[in-house]
Amino acid sequence: MTDAPRAPRVVFAGLASCFGCQINITNIEEHLLAVLGQIDLAYWQLTSSAPMPDEFDVAVVEGAVTTEEAARTVRRLRERARTVIAIGACAATGGIPGMAAGDIAGHAAAVYGESTPAACGSLRAPAPVSAVIDVDFTVPCCPVDPFDFVRVLDAALYGSNRLAATSALCGECSRNEGGCLYARGQMCLGLVTRAGCGARCPALGRACNGCAGLSPDANVGAARAFAASRGHVPERFDEALQMFNAVALAAAGKE
Amino acid sequence: MASTSITVEHMARVEGHGDIRLVIEGGQVTTCEMAVVEPARLFESMVRRRSYEEVPYIASRVCGICSSSHVVTDLRAIEAVFGVEVSDRTEALRELLVYGSFLQNHATHLFVFAAPDFLGHKSVFPLADVNPELLQKALGLKALGNELCTLVGGRSIHPITAVVGGFTHEIEPAEYLRLADAMDRARPFALECVDLFRDFDTLDVQTEGDLLAMVAPGAYPVCTSDTARFVRAGYDFAVDAVEEEIEEYPQHSSAAFLARARRTGRPYLTAALARVNASWDALCKDARYAAAKAGLRPPEYNPFANNIAQAVELVDVLDRCAALCRRLAADDFAGPSAPVPFTVCAGRGVGFTEAPRGALFHILDLDGEGRVERASILTPTAQNIANLEADMAQLAEKMVDADYDEAMIRLEIEKLVRAYDPCLSCSVH
Numbered sequence: 001m002t003d004a005p006r007a008p009r010v011v012f013a014g015l016a017s018c019f020g021c022q023i024n025i026t027n028i029e030e031h032l033l034a035v036l037g038q039i040d041l042a043y044w045q046l047t048s049s050a051p052m053p054d055e056f057d058v059a060v061v062e063g064a065v066t067t068e069e070a071a072r073t074v075r076r077l078r079e080r081a082r083t084v085i086a087i088g089a090c091a092a093t094g095g096i097p098g099m100a101a102g103d104i105a106g107h108a109a110a111v112y113g114e115s116t117p118a119a120c121g122s123l124r125a126p127a128p129v130s131a132v133i134d135v136d137f138t139v140p141c142c143p144v145d146p147f148d149f150v151r152v153l154d155a156a157l158y159g160s161n162r163l164a165a166t167s168a169l170c171g172e173c174s175r176n177e178g179g180c181l182y183a184r185g186q187m188c189l190g191l192v193t194r195a196g197c198g199a200r201c202p203a204l205g206r207a208c209n210g211c212a213g214l215s216p217d218a219n220v221g222a223a224r225a226f227a228a229s230r231g232h233v234p235e236r237f238d239e240a241l242q243m244f245n246a247v248a249l250a251a252a253g254k255e
Numbered sequence: 256m257a258s259t260s261i262t263v264e265h266m267a268r269v270e271g272h273g274d275i276r277l278v279i280e281g282g283q284v285t286t287c288e289m290a291v292v293e294p295a296r297l298f299e300s301m302v303r304r305r306s307y308e309e310v311p312y313i314a315s316r317v318c319g320i321c322s323s324s325h326v327v328t329d330l331r332a333i334e335a336v337f338g339v340e341v342s343d344r345t346e347a348l349r350e351l352l353v354y355g356s357f358l359q360n361h362a363t364h365l366f367v368f369a370a371p372d373f374l375g376h377k378s379v380f381p382l383a384d385v386n387p388e389l390l391q392k393a394l395g396l397k398a399l400g401n402e403l404c405t406l407v408g409g410r411s412i413h414p415i416t417a418v419v420g421g422f423t424h425e426i427e428p429a430e431y432l433r434l435a436d437a438m439d440r441a442r443p444f445a446l447e448c449v450d451l452f453r454d455f456d457t458l459d460v461q462t463e464g465d466l467l468a469m470v471a472p473g474a475y476p477v478c479t480s481d482t483a484r485f486v487r488a489g490y491d492f493a494v495d496a497v498e499e500e501i502e503e504y505p506q507h508s509s510a511a512f513l514a515r516a517r518r519t520g521r522p523y524l525t526a527a528l529a530r531v532n533a534s535w536d537a538l539c540k541d542a543r544y545a546a547a548k549a550g551l552r553p554p555e556y557n558p559f560a561n562n563i564a565q566a567v568e569l570v571d572v573l574d575r576c577a578a579l580c581r582r583l584a585a586d587d588f589a590g591p592s593a594p595v596p597f598t599v600c601a602g603r604g605v606g607f608t609e610a611p612r613g614a615l616f617h618i619l620d621l622d623g624e625g626r627v628e629r630a631s632i633l634t635p636t637a638q639n640i641a642n643l644e645a646d647m648a649q650l651a652e653k654m655v656d657a658d659y660d661e662a663m664i665r666l667e668i669e670k671l672v673r674a675y676d677p678c679l680s681c682s683v684h
């Protein structure tokens with residue numbers, strides 16, 4: 001046994017989030033134990049009271065960076081981990097917390113009044129993890145698909161030549177042959193959202209809300225014009241995109 | 256031990272981030288805090304100016320475990336504004352969605368969060384070696400909750416199909432029947448859970464606060480009533496008056512707002528334990544017998560009994576879900592579940608459900624375009640914190656009097672916090 005290679009040591013860290021991605025990973029019950037058999041899950045505050053070790057190989061980060069304390073946490077993780085994996089929309093794009101990025105002080109004042117409790121930490125504009133440190137792998141979507149996470153963890157541990165999808169969701173959605181939501185009078189963000197989720201929402205009759213982030217191939221202007229041609233107010237298209245992509249849109253606006 | 260201080264930073268096996276701060280001086284508890292150290296999440300502000308269509312989708316992200324409850328609560332608030340009457344079939348599907356999160360939550364809380372304390376482990380994982388069958392069955396129960404949410408809501412968390420007026424998608428009758436059979440098969444284990452948690456030793460704490468739960472005549476309601484009851488003070492109120500009945504107040508050590516009943520000034524507990532106390536007569540027979548056998552009968556004010564109450568609800572929920580699934584398969588509810596038409600208008604609406612962890616309220620003011628002017632959310636955990644702190648102080652004082660050592664006090668306080676099943680990330684919203 002002493003000659004066997006040490007199992008890779010993995011830690012989980014949760015920043016501002018609903019914990020849903022971590023929960024969703026525990027939702028692959030029967031597979032979870034198989035995955036856990038291959039790694040040394042050294043720190044997972046959600047499930048264990050064992051403290052975080054000083055050394056580890058892989059850090060899995062959920063949540064957006066919304067405080068200076070969280071920024072320090074991810075920098076410390078980056079210093080110690082060989083590989084950093086950002087999971088979920090909050091960590092990948094800023095996600096829902098990113099909606100407050102334009103005016104964090106104003107939003108805080110709206111909820112807490114003049115003085116925000118010290119327990120909230122030192123607030124900063126919500127940002128994806130990659131805005132603070134280099135991230136090696138990203139598992140997109142809100143919430144993550146747990147099998148996506150397993151594939152990415154596999155790639156982080158053992159290597160993989162599988163590349164993340166870059167195209168927009170429409171192609172993936174049309175292969176489901178469920179018909180286009182625009183034909184039913186609904187506005188859908190699949191036009192500009194990164195593919196890879198299997199277009200689960202449109203398949204169930206609900207428009208894509210962009211939780212996987214913008215596709216690098218996205219042409220937002222053309223998509224907005226298309227939505228307008230189908231009778232949707234262009235401002236509504238931009239507003240809908242804000243839900244998960246406010247940080248990226250603000251950055252694009254500054255360029 | 257006359258003086259000591261106990262600090263637990265980032266308490267493990269709870270959802271979210273919280274610190275325990277307990278100071279005992281001369282045998283007296285002088286500081287007792289459950290500090291919620293969650294970064295501000297600002298949902299109540301972020302949903303302002305957003306359209307009613309997006310609001311449930313956003314509010315869902317308050318919590319990864321009770322996302323179904325946040326969605327259904329928001330839908331009820333919006334429908335109250337627009338005057339939407341949904342079909343009986345839609346009501347039944349919403350109940351299934353909420354019950355799915357009960358199964359997920361209770362199985363996770365009881366086995367992943369709470370049980371390791373009683374079994375002397377740091378996490379649930381050692382159970383894979385010492386009692387793999389128990390772990391498999393516990394995970395199986397959680398998986399059944401996931402499957403229920405996935406089939407009804409489109410995925411195991413953050414449901415897709417539930418919208419204002421109804422559902423965008425429904426499964427085939429055969430799938431409802433398969434689910435019903437799976438519920439039946441899970442019942443013996445749920446009954447075992449009640450016995451298992453009955454056998455765990457707990458100390459005697461009697462909460463001095465009140466208990467709050469949704470009530471309806473002859474029912475054990477979770478998302479079909481607009482009446483709440485303070486069980487100990489013995490009065491009901493209509494949810495429209497929630498802000499006149501419940502006061503939210505800030506506390507510097509906490510990123511969450513705390514709550515107390517305005518009429519009595521008392522803190523209160525809202526959880527499975529409050530529901531069992533409030534709606535005991537309407538529990539299904541097996542659940543009621545199992546509870547009674549485990550020594551849980553109203554009035555029961557020991558917060559540690561919330562663990563048993565959750566196990567009892569597992570039995571009850573499986574029974575109800577099996578019946579709902581069979582009736583859905585037999586087309587026994589007036590339908591359809593497809594969204595009913597409605598007209599957008601301005602107004603105020605209060606949504607109320609029993610989330611797995613207790614009463615959940617969403618208060619929405621919408622303008623004439625259906626955009627949010629003001630939103631207020633009261634989550635179960637935020638409502639529970641003041642009462643939890645009072646119970647922690649009571650427990651600590653009892654243990655100091657009985658000369659328990661610091662490590663024991665720390666463990667028992669952690670057990671008490673976990674018995675409340677707090678969702679600290681939820682409490683900051």
